[in-house]
Amino acid sequence: MKTNINIGTLAGGAVGERLNIELQKVAENILDPNTEWKKARKVTLTITLKPDEEREIALVGVDVKTTPAPAHGIATKxxxxxxxxxxxxxxxxxxxxxxxxxxxxxxxxxxxxxxxxxxxxxxxxxxxx
Incomplete structure (x- = not known):
């Protein structure tokens, strides 16, 4: 049996929407001159499936996490x-x-x-x- 799950329409489109929100945050962080350009940014999408005892239905949890580059430190005398x-x-x-x-x-x-x-x-x- 082949799965028929589309990440863009999962949870009524909320998963795709959340992913786009986090990607927007990363784009803004990349364009921020106060961050180091070399640092990699990360968007992590975690899908957790918890099946019932009969293994016919699963509760699905989706978490989207962004890891932006930190702002540069500030120095003075x-x-x-x-x-x-x-x-x-x-x-x-x-x-x-x-x-x-x-x-x-x-x-x-x-x-x-x-x-x-x-x-x-x-x-x-x-x-x-």
């Missing part, structure tokens, strides 16, 4: 220091090097943490009056 009162402080390093001034995206001068620095503050930090 922090700088640490101690305030005059002894409290430890930390901030993200924006300039690339500790204590290095920079020009921010607005074209203004900023400290190593990206905070804008006024003309007066620059002059004082250079030892001028």
């Amino acid at each position: 922090l700088i640490f220091g101690v305030e005059g009162n002894g409290n430890v402080v930390a901030a993200e390093l924006a300039s690339g090097m500790k204590d290095q001034m920079m020009i921010d995206n607005d074209g203004d001068i900023a400290d190593d943490k990206g905070n804008k620095v006024s003309y007066l503050e620059r002059k004082q930090s250079q030892g001028g009056n």
